[in-house]
Amino acid sequence: MAARLLYCAAAVSALAVLAILAFLVYFSLPLFQGDQLAALFSWHWRPLQNEFGILPMIAASLALAVSSMLVAYPLALGVCCFAHGLGPDWAARPLLVAVRLMSSVPTVVYGLVAAFSLVPLIRGASSGSGLCWLAALLTLAVLALPTIVLLLDNQFQRLESEIRLTAAALGLTRVQEMLQLTLPLSSRGLVMAAILGFGRALGDTLVPLMLAGNAPQPPLSLLDPMRTLTAHIALVVATDSQSAAYNSLFACGLILFLLTVLVNLGLRRIRTGATAHG
Amino acid sequence: MSVAFAWLSALLVPALLAMVTGFLLRRGLPSLQVALWFGDTPPLAALLHGAPVFDGIWPACLGTLYLVALVALMAVPLGVASGIFLAEYAGGRTKLAFSFCIELLAGIPSILMGLFGFALILFLRRSFAPEANTCLLLSAFCLTLLVLPYLISSTRLAIESLPDALRLTGASLGLSHWQLIRRILLPASAPGIFSGVILAIGRAAEDTAVILMTGVVANAGTPGSLTAKYEALPFHIYYLAAEYQSPAELAQAFATALVLLALTGLLLLAARRLQAGLEIK
Amino acid sequence: MKAAIRVEKLSVSFAGKHVIRHLSLEIASGGPTFLVGRSGSGKTTLLRALNRLNECLPGCATSGQVELRLGEQWVDAYAATTNVENLRRRVGMVFQSPNVLPLSILRNIEMPLKVALSLPADEAEARAEQALREVHLWDEVKDRLSQAASTLSGGQQQRLCLARTLALRPQILLLDEPTASLDFKAAQRIEDLLLELKSRYTLLVVSHSLGQARRIAESLFVLHDGERIEALSKDVFQDRDALFSVMDELI
Numbered sequence A: 001m002a003a004r005l006l007y008c009a010a011a012v013s014a015l016a017v018l019a020i021l022a023f024l025v026y027f028s029l030p031l032f033q034g035d036q037l038a039a040l041f042s043w044h045w046r047p048l049q050n051e052f053g054i055l056p057m058i059a060a061s062l063a064l065a066v067s068s069m070l071v072a073y074p075l076a077l078g079v080c081c082f083a084h085g086l087g088p089d090w091a092a093r094p095l096l097v098a099v100r101l102m103s104s105v106p107t108v109v110y111g112l113v114a115a116f117s118l119v120p121l122i123r124g125a126s127s128g129s130g131l132c133w134l135a136a137l138l139t140l141a142v143l144a145l146p147t148i149v150l151l152l153d154n155q156f157q158r159l160e161s162e163i164r165l166t167a168a169a170l171g172l173t174r175v176q177e178m179l180q181l182t183l184p185l186s187s188r189g190l191v192m193a194a195i196l197g198f199g200r201a202l203g204d205t206l207v208p209l210m211l212a213g214n215a216p217q218p219p220l221s222l223l224d225p226m227r228t229l230t231a232h233i234a235l236v237v238a239t240d241s242q243s244a245a246y247n248s249l250f251a252c253g254l255i256l257f258l259l260t261v262l263v264n265l266g267l268r269r270i271r272t273g274a275t276a277h278g
Numbered sequence B: 001m002s003v004a005f006a007w008l009s010a011l012l013v014p015a016l017l018a019m020v021t022g023f024l025l026r027r028g029l030p031s032l033q034v035a036l037w038f039g040d041t042p043p044l045a046a047l048l049h050g051a052p053v054f055d056g057i058w059p060a061c062l063g064t065l066y067l068v069a070l071v072a073l074m075a076v077p078l079g080v081a082s083g084i085f086l087a088e089y090a091g092g093r094t095k096l097a098f099s100f101c102i103e104l105l106a107g108i109p110s111i112l113m114g115l116f117g118f119a120l121i122l123f124l125r126r127s128f129a130p131e132a133n134t135c136l137l138l139s140a141f142c143l144t145l146l147v148l149p150y151l152i153s154s155t156r157l158a159i160e161s162l163p164d165a166l167r168l169t170g171a172s173l174g175l176s177h178w179q180l181i182r183r184i185l186l187p188a189s190a191p192g193i194f195s196g197v198i199l200a201i202g203r204a205a206e207d208t209a210v211i212l213m214t215g216v217v218a219n220a221g222t223p224g225s226l227t228a229k230y231e232a233l234p235f236h237i238y239y240l241a242a243e244y245q246s247p248a249e250l251a252q253a254f255a256t257a258l259v260l261l262a263l264t265g266l267l268l269l270a271a272r273r274l275q276a277g278l279e280i281k
Numbered sequence C: 001m002k003a004a005i006r007v008e009k010l011s012v013s014f015a016g017k018h019v020i021r022h023l024s025l026e027i028a029s030g031g032p033t034f035l036v037g038r039s040g041s042g043k044t045t046l047l048r049a050l051n052r053l054n055e056c057l058p059g060c061a062t063s064g065q066v067e068l069r070l071g072e073q074w075v076d077a078y079a080a081t082t083n084v085e086n087l088r089r090r091v092g093m094v095f096q097s098p099n100v101l102p103l104s105i106l107r108n109i110e111m112p113l114k115v116a117l118s119l120p121a122d123e124a125e126a127r128a129e130q131a132l133r134e135v136h137l138w139d140e141v142k143d144r145l146s147q148a149a150s151t152l153s154g155g156q157q158q159r160l161c162l163a164r165t166l167a168l169r170p171q172i173l174l175l176d177e178p179t180a181s182l183d184f185k186a187a188q189r190i191e192d193l194l195l196e197l198k199s200r201y202t203l204l205v206v207s208h209s210l211g212q213a214r215r216i217a218e219s220l221f222v223l224h225d226g227e228r229i230e231a232l233s234k235d236v237f238q239d240r241d242a243l244f245s246v247m248d249e250l251i
Helices: A002-033 A036-040 A055-086 A089-103 A107-125 A133-169 A174-185 A187-203 A206-211 A229-238 A243-277 B002-031 B034-038 B043-049 B058-089 B092-107 B110-126 B136-160 B164-172 B177-206 B209-213 B233-243 B247-280 C043-050 C084-090 C105-116 C121-134 C154-167 C184-197 C210-216 C234-238 C240-250
Strands: C003-014 C017-028 C033-037 C060-070 C073-076 C091-094 C172-176 C202-206 C219-224 C228-232
Touching: A002 A243, A002 B058, A002 B092, A002 B110, A002 B136, A055 A089, A055 A133, A055 A174, A055 A187, A055 A229, A055 A243, A055 B002, A089 A133, A089 B002, A089 B247, A107 A133, A107 A206, A107 B002, A107 B233, A107 B247, A133 A174, A133 A187, A133 A206, A133 B002, A174 A187, A174 C105, A187 A243, A187 B110, A206 A229, A206 B233, A229 A243, A229 B110, A229 B209, A243 B092, A243 B110, B002 B247, B034 B043, B034 B058, B034 B247, B058 B092, B058 B136, B058 B177, B058 B233, B058 B247, B092 B136, B110 B136, B110 B209, B136 B177, B136 B209, B164 B177, B177 B233, B177 B247, B209 B233, B233 B247, C003 C043, C003 C202, C017 C043, C017 C202, C017 C219, C017 C228, C033 C043, C033 C210, C043 C060, C043 C091, C043 C172, C043 C202, C060 C084, C084 C091, C091 C154, C105 C121, C105 C154, C121 C154, C154 C184, C184 C202, C184 C210, C210 C234, C210 C240, C219 C234, C228 C234, C234 C240
Parallel strands: C033 C202, C033 C219, C091 C172, C172 C202
Antiparallel strands: C003 C017, C003 C060, C060 C073, C219 C228
16 A cells, blocks of 8 residues: 555656656647647747747757856866865865855856856956856856765765775885876766766856856857846846747747757766776 | 976865855855845844835845745655655666666756746646646746755665664564665665755755746745745845846845855755765765 | 794774784794684784774774894884885785686786886786796696686686795785685695795684694694684694594693
């Protein structure tokens, strides 16, 4: 009896995913039926002129996610290596505590701080308003850093428990152990952390909304404002516009959902690859 | 060379943390007074007699509190039950299928949860309930979906990490499966489950994207009913940051950020404490 | 008797709890010298104190002196000027359960040579082959050197670990219950191997097995509760009944 109840509970969660997908598809259907689909895939978003191209937003989302990962990932790797041998032993624990504290800061707070410290800085050093790709990129990197560090830390800890004493007994320094053993042997975990971080960056709303300027144009320069899919959804909903804009909203949602699924499948690929060889 | 880079990155972390906290404290601490919460309304009047508060964050605090309470009410039983199911009852294909769905759910960006809630209202308006509108209940529902994967994963992990010896002991005492779970496994994994619950609550308290789409507003007073609009701390911060009219309002944003930070910080601490308790065992 | 290891008033504690207290002993070169005692008497900790491996475990505090004769010179293991990695290469260790690295058979041996000793690839390969021959494993693995070390049997893995240590050209070998996880046949091969190696290395073996001690030990120490150590002469422990009665008293 208990088993049945529990089964139902789990089923709800599974159904939730399907429901979300179903709604997104249902509300995007009008687009597929008309000839509006082609119109969606244009580089111009001008609702007043009936142009609902969302390509700039797709490009912006991808560009922001990739660029923030390029900043966050190496730093996270550095931090984690430091905590696992490249730095002094006493420093590892306080560092990880600091990282956990960083991860507890809400996104909106990071956005707030960046809006009034980073953005004026960029504004002063350039000709724009400061609300741009760069501001969002750096803040997103700071946001993603702790998550990636904790993921990598988990990975390293598991491996270390196996090989620490062996490596020490062979006369390897901790640096040698990290660079020659731990890193190469963790390659799958390293890739997974990168993919997870990318997914996280792709799905964030507040940072691009508050810091990227929200101009629906293709991202050509770091100092230009951009609008991501996530910010676009939040903005269009807030402004009470007509149905056509609404439908494009769900198309955005659908694309975001598909990207999420791709990221997820990529992760599974890597993970099952790992268990096959490991 | 890589050692030097590691040092640089490591130094960056406390530096960033100090900068963010320092900045917040500098800009927000001065405004951290009673007036922050209640504005011009006397606190007791607001608390006891429900006098409306116009310029303070008390309604937002209440809104966040109600939201979190609702989410806890909905998500915890559902999430813990699903976690138990996956850890103890599901086998083979079922387990794989459910795990896949839950992982997918975990990866869905919060804005899509909000969009889902929004779509739900549109759908209801067109069909059963033309009066339907975004509200507290809807937000709580969508937030539940948001935190559900975390709850399920942490419950499942807590139970699965228990040593096999525990299960064998229970079985050898003649306990049925459910008795084993209820009497031995759940108490043993309680710290891990609780810490997962606390983290989920923290996540629900700080989220902005979902509530943005499902009913939060800048001015609604204290939450009247489940189907009313409401205020919340994270949205208050966002709103002030985007639309502040005076330096005082901006300062209020920073002070509110400090309040929210204190809240999530406390929750994180509680979660870690519970987890440490688990590890000692 | 030529001494190879000198321990004086050694105390080791972990998080305040003493495992070894004021222990002093002298171990002759060659051997094998066996160290036996009850579970928890501190045998492994004593062994690990000699190559400073205890320091890798949290909360460790060591006092006292450990001197090892390496290459005709006495080295103070805990001196500030002693390079610990260097020490660990010259004082090799074999663990109780085979701890092959998650790499191929060949890389298990070559990697420490290339990384810790900075040997060029061809020299590393030559040494690897030599070490594998020394433990009589070469013929069994020469056609599968690039396969994962985990595909070897338990006994083969343990010999691989021994080869890996020998490739670093240590002078002293510390073996922590080297045959504890092996079956009878595999254990026998290791024992024969140890008898071969004793002429070239100083061997210190921690063991649970009195039978093994009787079979191959040259000298025997009995450790009590981390505090007392008793040396038994060969005629005592080679005689089965004498050994057991002494053990009964001591432990």
